[in-house]
Amino acid sequence: MNLAEDVRFGVLGPLRAEVGGRPAALGGSRQRAVLALLLIARGRSIPAERILSEAWEGSPPPSVTTLHGYVADLRRTLEPERAPGAPARLLVREGPGYALRAAPDAVDAERFTELAARGRHALEDGEPEEAADLLGRALALWRGPAYADFDGVAFATPDATRLEELRAAVREDRLAALIAAGRHAAAVGELEILVAEQPLRERGWELLALALYRSGRQADALTALRRVRRRLADELGIDPGPGLRDLEAAVLAQDPRLAPPPERRSPRPAPAPGPPGRVPSPRTAVPAPPPGNLPFSLSSFVGRGGDLAAVAGLLGGHRLVTLTGPGGVGKTRLALEVARARADADGPWLVELGGLHVPEPLTATELLTATVSTALGLPAVSSPDRLAATLVERDTLLVLDNCEHLLAPAAELVHTLLTRCGAVRILCTGREPLGITGEAIYEVPPLPAATEAVELFLHRATAAQPGWTPEPGDRERIAALCEGLDGIPLAVELAAAQCRMLSVGQIADALEDRFTLLVGGSADRPDRHRTLLDTVAWSDQLLEPDERRLFYRLGVFASGFDLDAAAAVGEVAPVLGPLSALVRKSLVIAVPGTAPRRYRMLETLRRYATGALSPAELGDAEERHRAWVLARAENAERHLRGPQGAELLDGLSRDQPEFRAAFTSALAGGEGEYVLRLGSALFWFWFRRGHVAEGLAWLTEGFTRAPWAGAGLRARARFAEAALNYLAGHPGAGHRSASRAVEEAREAGDPVTEAGAASYAAYLGLLTGVPLDAASSARAAVGMARGTALVWLEAETLMIQGMVLRVLGDLPGADAAFREAIAAARTSGHDWVADGAAWCDMKTACDRGDGLRALAVAGDVLAAMDRYGDISFWLVTAHSAARALALTGRAGQAALLMGAVQAIGARAGVSPELMDPLDGPREAAAVREALPPEEYERHAARGRALSRQEASALLTALIADLTGRHSP
Template structure:
């Protein structure tokens, strides 16, 4: 039962699209009072006073009678005397319990907010769609029949104000899309209805001017000036006056803005390595379903060809952008599903379904979610949100079962026909055994073999791969004793894999088992580490027998095992063998991560960072298996090794979640194990502006490191404990960081000395000792340069930039901007790039380049939103002033335009902009 309540106009309700009788005026007033309370409990006395106004309220039984009638109308299926789920009694009051979107006013407010957010982020087309939907909900004066009643007056004023703002924002979006002439008639109507709204006059003047009607634009400005003078006795505000001057001067800034750049349309579907055999009718059927339904799920057993069919159907689409393929086979944590989708869409960092909706709204695209069967619940929840919020989105999923989303069209992928299966076998066998041409007898054997395999594409390909070493007659003979038990497609696949498995020698079987622990691709060194011996010969045998595939173009060569084969291998292992393989995998992952982490502060930082980026699927698999095995100490060690990577890349949510889970599992782990994860947590808390938690974690890290005798970790803990404590005003911070500097020098760790010097300079700067801060900052840059510690080089340069801004030397900031930003970008450091660019934006605004400053700020805000990191939260004492400097330097319309332009700029485009400024 879908209940909706409408108050944008006369109050009304409907259930499943059918109007509900709400009774007389007072009974309707009771409902209106509860709707206006927006979910809050309203006492019975307050309901009576509000609904009856100046009239004498009736007795309490009369109110109870009205409530009972409303319950019956709004919940017709509720049994007598059962609790109400809609009009609930709470203490001595009542509350209306419905989803926010079930009330048209709440939907309206939500849509207006989302439309404004899209407009501010430069998504004019999406904003126009959302705001059009919002304005379309307006059915007249809210709470129309209660316009003079006291309880409704504030809500009416709030909603009518939002309605005006929504209409103005909609016109702003239309102008951003170049629809100037088309907007003029409606803007003239708006200014006639709302003559006191200066924003409406601004939009009308701009639309007229950009339509080539300069005279009419000036006439509109004169009318606005006269109306404001006659009605309010005031002159137009600064924005209107500046607009009038710009029109008279025919300022180039008033010219129509270029249309927003088109979104990338290429999508990310992989190019097929082999031609598709058959599936012509199936591709057409799936395409027809996608045209009719917004969610289509291809279901069937492993090996039936769901993925290949989905990709072929997706290629046939003609959407405005995409299609976008999200491969879920290697994803084990449901909590990371939204992040996986966001990464494909170009939204790095942590994500939520709501953020994905904002990114997809207004885009006509197809999202292909491949291999959903192990994440059905999570996929169901995310897809429901995406389809409900992005009206032009379509989803094509592959799974061994339906997702269970309302409106889902399920397509059971059939096996290949006998002729298609035979054609596939011959094609793949020719590739496996070049020069082979089947005789007539062999073609008959191929037909019988494919019929026995029930036309499962993967089964046929596995069988064809054996033509390297066996004839078709031998393959058929080895399968004959199995045909009688092949009762269903999935059993056929299992038997086919089992048959390939039976042909393996004992060492090959063991290798097949152990390699199944990899979440993604792997090279020979990785395989050797997990297996504890050289594996080239065994890997080559598995490749020949189609149980491993080679990733083409990789150097060194990488290999991958199909998910179906992984599942088979894991199922055939006994628990002890599987646990042993997972333990070996964890050891390899940890050794690799720790080796990379040791190189993150030096000449090898970039390749080390690239390795960690490539290994993320293995990190997550190792974390999962460690937590399931109860090995909290391992999870702490791995988290400690990855925490600096998470910090630099902005993966705050994932890092804190992993480290917290590990801490919870092993709260009493040895000090030597806990110190580095605690340092990692301190840094991640600092990134999100939680300085109290950052200080506490760093303080704990110093204590446990001291107990472990780890001088380096102790110095780190003291350094960052002092820094984060100093930000909070904790006393003795400068003395503490000087002590940490002495420890770093005793330890002989140049990178740590550079970090301590940087922290000392930062604390002195916070204390107002600006000139005193310069010396340690300059020294930190010298030490960082000597040890190739790019993070400190960038961070200390950023602090010097902040000092220059304080002292009114913004030109020095500009001089340092381009090389510093390029250096940290090349170091794969996202968070440092954002905070430095944020500061440079303010410097540009203060040195006569406000438009470029706003563009840079737009780029920062767009990228920060994508990864879930805020430079303002990390630097709350000074960052807001930098934002204000940019905003103050430009008129609102010009500011908005530049912010939108900047939001679509790439990192190289920003660097090119700064290079251009330096040349001039």
């Protein structure tokens, strides 16, 4: 039986298998869970202990004998023609575990991923009809939710989440293709269904509005955009991302780039912003002193020019504006500055609510109403209706400061005043919005740390100690200090006040204990703003118990997280409600424009949160964080060498602070095996993005802390160590690690790691002069890779076989191996291999003196590296391109590029000259010898100052110039 053709698996819905085109009986839930685990592993071996633990989640695991029985049943089902006693070819035993050797195209999820990538490329290449067809075929593979049998089961959740997220993106891509193909009217109905099912995904709303607009329905397009604005505000407390905002502006302006239908409607006049003269510029208006009770400012107002204009503009178009943001961000001061610049007939009036506490027998509404009427100089009234009757004829602005602890009564009072008094406008401040219809919300951002925050620090430090001036180098330290304080004005001011006692360097060094350092606020501040700790504690006191528990536990995230991550770590179910509350209350920031939506916490709030946990609670939260990090890394690693590679590498780069936090907490807890497992999962990310020194450091720590780790884990970590040592220019150490990885993988029965490590051992042994038959060893590694049915692994080993043959001088054999490698790479989506073969082609062209041919090849490789964000391969390609430039007579540019490669490589821990001891020194020497020493050094010094982006742009321009004038 041809297993590659006759066995098919489906996970895009309930788990199923077909043998010879007929459904296969997969047994009960536990047996199906075993198969699902093996499918998720994508050909890698899973130890039996791990299968028992994860497939029997929540129940005591049975004996290993039970697992053997399930495996035997699955084998009989999946390989019905296998003779008794014959070795299994599909579900195989490897060392202490099992692996499923299914070809990628035998699994519907892999076919879906491949079609999705092809469809996206077609859409980007301007072929919408082809894109719509490919994406439609991808979606037709779905029969229900991914891994529908295992909803909520821990082992299936990461892969199911990835596939569901990709499915949502494919639906959007397909509808975008229909719109691009001119079928916008047909897309509207599907888009209405899409946004109803996924109302928080902004791209669906963008597509709906665009389709409506192109269908001649401009008003409906604007209605859709305003619907999503309200939805995001109500459910997440955030504004739409830049895409939606730009589209709304374009629709209003009937921007020609939206390509409306030929019969265009006249643009609707913009709504009048209010009576003329109502909103003067906050910087230039000098009105006559109005009535009101605003206090005079006691200190200079620093920065915030854009915020002043934005809030003033909102007040012109809305009668209720609420400034939100975390404690100490400057909401009150901004509100007062905006109010001072207005020219209302009556007011503005400030009503301070922060110190208001409700005594018996008054209700909160009665006390609040009485406080507002008294602040306006009116007889105290306790009924919102009576206060509204008093203000019905007045044209005034009320500033209600610090509403967060009286949210419900404030909302009731404000609603009554706005519905009864047509000329009253209200500007509120609080850590969350009031939630009233018509409310415009402005989230006050922190100050830019490098500019306005530094200016504020200098102003306040000088005020605290007249004559104080910064020491040399202090401005850079102050900028870093302000960055560490998140640009929060209160924190910056409290830090600046410490200049009376401490130097800037001492303040920065003490920032680790910021809640002890940042005390002693001025006596005129409210109690909640006397210290940084008081400010955060005030917000903490307003939380509900489940919100507080989630807030504290989210502090273990080092940078950002999504909804699934919050649920995994937060120990609160369901998590959406309390997380939404934390966003509304300005303790968590929803990052606009991210899909799925991501969240983050300011560093000060993060430190407060983790400090509020007991040691046991902190340990539990960190353990959950490590589990989430590991699942995230391992799930991504399975797909990094396929069509989703570039996108997944970007995601891993974004999550790198979380990986570092997990490594740190694991080492603190003595979990060396965890470090090795996470390091093995991240190795390809480190390899591609140039985090070589960091990766080697974590792996070294892991080996030190876990000398007892199992052979399979050691093998994968040794292989990672070998590859990273190769990039670092340590081929001898790389060969030793690769050789040990081969032995340990063989002991563990892990042919995937054994094949990869064997190919590296052959090549690195050849580079370091270790006596061995490198050609035979490389050929054996290819055969072993083919036995795993992992096409990407076959592609990699073929590429390295070609590199071995090239070093041995067998150029025809090398070319043949490279051609096979490229074919396998295209099949599996492992483009890196094709680029590696092209790099070798570059070097061969240079050997023949054909610099133009080498540069033409380099142009394609560099474009791919930029797409992937690859540092390591970009460096070696640029190093070889420098030699090619020298061959074309561009010695000065070659030296400049060589200097850039050396400096960028040193920062990444990658040495192209050392990692390629045969060609690297020849390439460097070719450039050095093309110029006098002093001339070479002058150009190289200029190159060392270039960034990766600048060097890449320079090289790309040179290649375009040279290959445009000369056909390679």
